[in-house]
Amino acid sequence: MLISRRTLCVGTSALTLASTLSIPKLARATAPFAQPPLPYDQGALSPVISATTVGLHYGKHHSAYFKNLNSLVLGTQYETLPLEEVVKATASSNGATSKIFNNAAQAWNHNLYWEQFTPGGDDRPSGRVSSELESTFGGWDGFVKEALTTSDNVFGTGWVWLTRGDEGQLKLVGYEDANNPMVFGKPAYLGIDLWEHAYYLDYTNRKADHIRATLEKIVNWNIVAKRMGV
Ligand SMILES: [Fe+2]
Numbered sequence: 031m032l033i034s035r036r037t038l039c040v041g042t043s044a045l046t047l048a049s050t051l052s053i054p055k056l057a058r059a060t061a062p063f064a065q066p067p068l069p070y071d072q073g074a075l076s077p078v079i080s081a082t083t084v085g086l087h088y089g090k091h092h093s094a095y096f097k098n099l100n101s102l103v104l105g106t107q108y109e110t111l112p113l114e115e116v117v118k119a120t121a122s123s124n125g126a127t128s129k130i131f132n133n134a135a136q137a138w139n140h141n142l143y144w145e146q147f148t149p150g151g152d153d154r155p156s157g158r159v160s161s162e163l164e165s166t167f168g169g170w171d172g173f174v175k176e177a178l179t180t181s182d183n184v185f186g187t188g189w190v191w192l193t194r195g196d197e198g199q200l201k202l203v204g205y206e207d208a209n210n211p212m213v214f215g216k217p218a219y220l221g222i223d224l225w226e227h228a229y230y231l232d233y234t235n236r237k238a239d240h241i242r243a244t245l246e247k248i249v250n251w252n253i254v255a256k257r258m259g260v
Pocket of ligand 1: 087091140223225227228
């Protein structure tokens with residue numbers, strides 16, 4: 031088949047024009063938020079959290095929050111903001127941006143979640159973290175007991191967070207759904223996921239066993255100390 035000069039010219043011009051015009055569109059079509067890589071192997075937290083649970087939790091649920099978020103923010107004022115700013119900007123919008131908030135907050139919550147664990151387990155916290163747990167909760171056992179009580183007070187899905195109270199002391203809070211301390215202007219030092227996808231395959235309805243094992247065996251307390259700035 032012969033291609034005429036006119037066809038070639040039209041085609042070339044169209045390609046040039048499309049190329050020129052498509053640059054900003056292609057830029058906008060790039061997903062603005064990327065899920066961080068899992069900082070260890072999928073089975074590294076086993077047996078506290080199995081490879082199957084990590085695979086589904088990180089590979090399906092966490093991934094879906096990013097996928098949904100990237101779809102929801104395209105063409106909005108949020109697509110160029112840092113993830114933290116999207117969470118804060120959409121937190122109290124009377125429902126107008128609740129879908130964006132839910133996915134942005136869950137993306138951010140899980141970023142902290144995966145980062146705070148260590149393969150093979152960790153010792154109890156030491157130094158300033160330990161002394162603050164002592165002064166606030168009366169020690170390790172009191173801290174774990176308070177975490178379990180706080181989780182019981184969350185009806186349905188949500189998170190338990192180690193944060194600070196208004197007086198500056200450490201504090202455990204429970205929030206439903208995707209809410210986190212950052213929404214309330216507070217730091218997030220440690221987040222325990224209470225959604226069933228975090229534990230049900232491994233522990234069925236024994237949520238307390240999952241929380242206790244997580245706190246006692248796989249939290250990287252150096253990460254918590256770093257978040258506390260101590
Ligand atoms: Fe989760």
